[in-house]
Amino acid sequence: MRKTWFVVALICFGLWAASPAKAGSSICDAVVSNLVANCGFETGDFTGWTLSGNTTNPGGNYYGVDAFDANSGNFGAYLSEDEISSTNPLILSQVVPIQTGQSFNVTITFYLDQDTPPATGYTHTFVASLGGNTLLNLAPTVSSPGPNGVWTEYTFTVSDATLTSGLLSFTARNDDSYWSLDDVSVVAPEPSSVLLIGTALGALVLLRRMSAAE
Numbered sequence: 001m002r003k004t005w006f007v008v009a010l011i012c013f014g015l016w017a018a019s020p021a022k023a024g025s026s027i028c029d030a031v032v033s034n035l036v037a038n039c040g041f042e043t044g045d046f047t048g049w050t051l052s053g054n055t056t057n058p059g060g061n062y063y064g065v066d067a068f069d070a071n072s073g074n075f076g077a078y079l080s081e082d083e084i085s086s087t088n089p090l091i092l093s094q095v096v097p098i099q100t101g102q103s104f105n106v107t108i109t110f111y112l113d114q115d116t117p118p119a120t121g122y123t124h125t126f127v128a129s130l131g132g133n134t135l136l137n138l139a140p141t142v143s144s145p146g147p148n149g150v151w152t153e154y155t156f157t158v159s160d161a162t163l164t165s166g167l168l169s170f171t172a173r174n175d176d177s178y179w180s181l182d183d184v185s186v187v188a189p190e191p192s193s194v195l196l197i198g199t200a201l202g203a204l205v206l207l208r209r210m211s212a213a214e
Contacts, residue, residue, distance in 0.1 A: 025074060064077070079179045080172070105189075113147075113150060117142065126172050126173075128170050
């Protein structure tokens with residue numbers, strides 16, 4: 001009987017250790033093992049993120065973090081750029097700690113809203129990529145605006161064996177309005193977690209055999 005309880009405890013420990021829960025006020029804060037820092041911009045700014053490309057931003061009119069652009073929680077990011085030099089888009093990025101070259105699937109999720117469709121003569125583009133893999137490439141037009149005025153959830157799965165790095169990047173151009181971005185998550189099982197899950201499954205098989213022998 002003691003052996004049976006020991007195996008049960010081993011299973012529980014393996015599953016608990018492999019799935020550490022996170023809590024927060026944004027959807028992405030509750031995603032188990034999310035690797036993205038400041039995933040919902042709940043710091044009220046771009047802490048944990050790097051801004052590059054066209055970073056012209058007089059008065060904070062072109063990009064920033066505010067409550068109006070939140071999908072969940074208290075804050076979200078709005079992304080546009082200076083129309084005068086709009087051929088050089090704004091890039092928001094961060095390096096997430098992914099162990100590349102393994103054979104595990106990486107899941108990337110984020111929420112995006114195009115405030116309004118592009119007017120004639122203006123350009124809207126949005127590109128999301130991870131480790132050299134293009135995940136999303138949007139180029140709305142006047143006649144084909146795509147989703148606008150509503151939050152859309154985008155989810156992608158790639159093998160980390162195809163990733164050259166853990167660079168997560170969002171490249172945004174919006175000449176006459178804004179893209180709103182929030183709740184970004186990247187989840188990749190660590191080898192240690194996979195080992196613990198394997199241990200738990202092995203313990204479950206052992207428990208079944210022990211129960212059958214009793």
